[in-house]
Amino acid sequence: MLGAARRQLGSGPMLGQVLRRLRPATAAATEAARGYSAAAREMTVREALNTALDEEMSADPSVFLMGEEVGEYQGAYKITKGLLDKYGPDRVLDTPITEAGFTGIAVGAAYQGLRPVVEFMTFNFSMQAIDHIINSAAKSNYMSAGQISVPIVFRGPNGAAAGVGAQHSQCYAAWYAHVPGLKVLAPYSAEDARGLLKSAIRDPDPVVFLENELLYGESFPISAEVLDSSFSLPIGKAKIEREGKDITITAYSKMVGYALQAAEILSKEGISAEVINLRSIRPLDRAAINASVRKTNRLVTLEEGFPQHGVGSEICMSVVEESFEYLDAPVERIAGADVPMPYAANLERMAVPQVDDIVRAAKRACYRAAPMAATA
Amino acid sequence: MAAASFTAAKFLAPVAARSGGDRAPLHASSSLWPRTKPAPRLRTRKALAVSDVLSGNKAAPAAAAHPSATRDEALELYEDMVLGRFFEDMCAQMYYRGKMFGFVHLYNGQEAVSTGFIKLLNQADCVVSTYRDHVHALSKGVPPRSVMAELFGKATGCCRGQGGSMHMFSAPHNLLGGFAFIGEGIPVATGAAFAAKYRHEVLKESGPDGLDVTLAFFGDGTCNNGQFFECLNMAQLWKLPIVFVVENNLWAIGMSHVRATSDPEIWKKGPAFGMPGVHVDGMDVLKVREVAKEAIERARRGEGPTLVECETYRFRGHSLADPDELRKPDEKSHYAARDPIAALKKYIIEQNLATESELKSIEKKIDDVVEEAVEFADASPLPPRSQLLENVFSDPKGFGIGSDGKYRCEDPLFTQGTAQV
Numbered sequence: 001m002l003g004a005a006r007r008q009l010g011s012g013p014m015l016g017q018v019l020r021r022l023r024p025a026t027a028a029a030t031e032a033a034r035g036y037s038a039a040a041r042e043m044t045v046r047e048a049l050n051t052a053l054d055e056e057m058s059a060d061p062s063v064f065l066m067g068e069e070v071g072e073y074q075g076a077y078k079i080t081k082g083l084l085d086k087y088g089p090d091r092v093l094d095t096p097i098t099e100a101g102f103t104g105i106a107v108g109a110a111y112q113g114l115r116p117v118v119e120f121m122t123f124n125f126s127m128q129a130i131d132h133i134i135n136s137a138a139k140s141n142y143m144s145a146g147q148i149s150v151p152i153v154f155r156g157p158n159g160a161a162a163g164v165g166a167q168h169s170q171c172y173a174a175w176y177a178h179v180p181g182l183k184v185l186a187p188y189s190a191e192d193a194r195g196l197l198k199s200a201i202r203d204p205d206p207v208v209f210l211e212n213e214l215l216y217g218e219s220f221p222i223s224a225e226v227l228d229s230s231f232s233l234p235i236g237k238a239k240i241e242r243e244g245k246d247i248t249i250t251a252y253s254k255m256v257g258y259a260l261q262a263a264e265i266l267s268k269e270g271i272s273a274e275v276i277n278l279r280s281i282r283p284l285d286r287a288a289i290n291a292s293v294r295k296t297n298r299l300v301t302l303e304e305g306f307p308q309h310g311v312g313s314e315i316c317m318s319v320v321e322e323s324f325e326y327l328d329a330p331v332e333r334i335a336g337a338d339v340p341m342p343y344a345a346n347l348e349r350m351a352v353p354q355v356d357d358i359v360r361a362a363k364r365a366c367y368r369a370a371p372m373a374a375t376a
Numbered sequence: 377m378a379a380a381s382f383t384a385a386k387f388l389a390p391v392a393a394r395s396g397g398d399r400a401p402l403h404a405s406s407s408l409w410p411r412t413k414p415a416p417r418l419r420t421r422k423a424l425a426v427s428d429v430l431s432g433n434k435a436a437p438a439a440a441a442h443p444s445a446t447r448d449e450a451l452e453l454y455e456d457m458v459l460g461r462f463f464e465d466m467c468a469q470m471y472y473r474g475k476m477f478g479f480v481h482l483y484n485g486q487e488a489v490s491t492g493f494i495k496l497l498n499q500a501d502c503v504v505s506t507y508r509d510h511v512h513a514l515s516k517g518v519p520p521r522s523v524m525a526e527l528f529g530k531a532t533g534c535c536r537g538q539g540g541s542m543h544m545f546s547a548p549h550n551l552l553g554g555f556a557f558i559g560e561g562i563p564v565a566t567g568a569a570f571a572a573k574y575r576h577e578v579l580k581e582s583g584p585d586g587l588d589v590t591l592a593f594f595g596d597g598t599c600n601n602g603q604f605f606e607c608l609n610m611a612q613l614w615k616l617p618i619v620f621v622v623e624n625n626l627w628a629i630g631m632s633h634v635r636a637t638s639d640p641e642i643w644k645k646g647p648a649f650g651m652p653g654v655h656v657d658g659m660d661v662l663k664v665r666e667v668a669k670e671a672i673e674r675a676r677r678g679e680g681p682t683l684v685e686c687e688t689y690r691f692r693g694h695s696l697a698d699p700d701e702l703r704k705p706d707e708k709s710h711y712a713a714r715d716p717i718a719a720l721k722k723y724i725i726e727q728n729l730a731t732e733s734e735l736k737s738i739e740k741k742i743d744d745v746v747e748e749a750v751e752f753a754d755a756s757p758l759p760p761r762s763q764l765l766e767n768v769f770s771d772p773k774g775f776g777i778g779s780d781g782k783y784r785c786e787d788p789l790f791t792q793g794t795a796q797v
Binding site: 062091100103104109111131132140141146148149151205 | 502504535536537538539540543545546547552553555556557560562563564565566567568569570571572574575577578579602603606607609610613766767768769770
């Protein structure tokens with residue numbers, strides 16, 4: 001398990017370079033939307049998460065971290081770097097390798113008024129603890145008729161990594177978003193990561209916080225407002241990352257970057273795409289999605305997870321329920337391939353959505369000729 | 377009752393090893409997480425355990441005198457055990473009359489464990505139970521009428537009818553739930569104990585009497601589940617104020633403990649993790665209470681967890697849906713003859729702590745309490761339709777489904793936790 005983690009760490013810079021190509025479009029869109037000065041400073045998602053944890057621990061002594069390798073090793077992905085030194089071993093707990101055990105312990109501590117932040121080294125390992133996330137955390141407030149609230153955050157890297165095979169590469173957004181009693185967040189940028197993690201820690205209910213390993217090293221422009229320790233983002237609100245009028249593309253986490261890149265390509269072909277960064281998978285910002293679709297009359301849903309019963313399915317249903325008469329074309333769903341993640345790099349690339357897939361689907365929805373792409 | 381520490385005769389190794397005077401002082405470490413290794417364990421004598429009972433190979437009982445109780449203590453225990461028994465008998469009646477539904481697991485026969493342990497707790501101490509949780513709730517002080525109303529699925533139940541038989545919660549009583557999956561409650565209980573220690577050492581909040589203690593109740597079947605082992609490890613590693621109380625009633629549903637467990641002496645798993653493990657006769661409330669007192673005080677003083685195996689027996693099937701055909705009649709009659717309530721009654725009379733008619737009047741009183749609970753539950757209203765969507769989230773009620781159809785995140789006060797819907 002640790003070997004895999006280190007290997008993933010080692011692959012970080014290379015993937016970072018790949019992803020950095022996306023940044024001009026992203027930065028331009030963000031700056032246009034928020035009116036940042038060209039000199040705005042940048043911050044990595046890793047720093048954003050680290051500073052959010054640091055500030056919330058500093059503000060509230062009932063916040064503590066627990067997980068494997070979060071303390072002396074500084075986190076398998078270094079998200080908790082420096083926190084052990086600052087807050088000591090009573091508040092930054094290195095646990096044994098026992099997901100069911102320590103997740104349940106954190107839930108019990110939350111029953112008693114503490115605010116645990118549980119790190120899963122990757123969300124794949126949360127499957128060993130899913131009983132506590134769903135049965136012990138998500139349902140207790142309801143079963144106890146509001147007597148037992150569970151202010152807890154489950155966080156860690158989620159989604160397809162690179163070259164780590166089927167058991168270490170999948171997206172849990174749809175899994176957890178299925179469950180009443182959970183809030184499920186998936187940040188994309190540094191601003192998202194900071195604002196949403198701070199909200200998650202302050203929230204009185206269980207929050208599943210899905211990060212992405214391949215974004216940790218990515219830098220994003222960040223404003224003074226976002227750097228303020230009081231900054232937070234509302235849970236349940238999507239963000240229009242890029243405005244457009246011809247087609248709506250919904251995405252979350254790493255796929256937001258792909259959607260922005262696709263939007264840039266589409267713009268050169270005269271298609272104006274609106275990119276919605278969902279930020280919150282549950283609750284889902286149905287209002288923002290439907291408002292956008294009513295404007296563009298076309299929808300492409302984009303996610304890395306498996307297609308069946310996925311986030312895209314839910315979004316599509318929401319649009320059918322609320323805005324059916326506004327649709328000018330069938331909804332296009334882009335998702336991961338319906339297979340366990342293969343190891344071979346060429347197969348792996350085919351198993352997750354690529355920018356070309358988004359461009360092609362958008363053109364189809366706009367009734368533009370879209371030749372099939374050559375296989376990778 | 378002797379207030380001395382566990383004797384070697386009862387407690388195995390860790391305590392015996394410390395009897396030479398090397399027991400760590402209270403809260404000796406300013407850190408929550410001591411790094412020192414425990415002292416080497418010494419094995420002293422074999423304790424009586426399930427395997428002995430089942431093989432008819434009983435070890436000689438300890439030479440120590442039977443623990444005693446004052447009149448007030450004995451009557452308190454008697455009343456609580458009778459309440460547990462009468463309440464559960466009434467549940468069976470009500471179940472067969474269709475007043476309660478789903479899975480209903482009754483506690484008959486095991487009362488000495490709930491009463492022997494929970495009656496020693498303070499309000500701030502926590503109890504975490506299983507699907508067999510009604511009587512733990514009663515012992516912890518949850519009013520019988522609100523437990524009964526919960527079982528009836530009524531709005532006046534302790535969880536407004538949203539929990540049910542297997543999920544009793546009461547925040548004011550620090551009853552942190554019945555957990556319906558095997559092993560699931562143990563980590564949550566360990567977390568409550570973690571919070572008690574955190575409040576004491578990080579938040580500097582705990583009272584002068586020491587740490588708040590958590591009791592985790594679970595059965596023999598759970599002791600083959602990984603979460604049991606995971607939590608024994610962490611509870612001892614971090615010296616958490618918890619007592620792991622095994623209600624070994626010898627059977628899962630139809631799977632005998634000895635058919636399921638490589639070494640049926642569960643108490644032995646305590647010393648394997650560096651904590652005391654003790655076996656006690658779970659049909660004798662005074663013996664249970666004596667062991668419980670020591671384990672709870674030990675936890676309160678910050679000396680860490682204890683594993684207590686209470687050998688007991690359920691007088692009914694696993695649940696009211698269980699035909700109970702696999703347990704042998706002679707085994708059932710063996711334990712029926714050791715009914716913990718009859719045993720306490722005999723003790724009270726023999727010791728002249730109370731008269732038979734005084735005990736009768738307690739039984740009459742409890743009869744009335746249980747009757748009243750049923751009348752209350754029966755007369756109570758069903759939960760209103762509006763309740764369906766409440767309490768999914770703690771703040772605010774009905775998150776995401778407000779009457780105006782708006783998400784609460786649209787309220788700017790959202791992340792401050794003060795939004796109103």
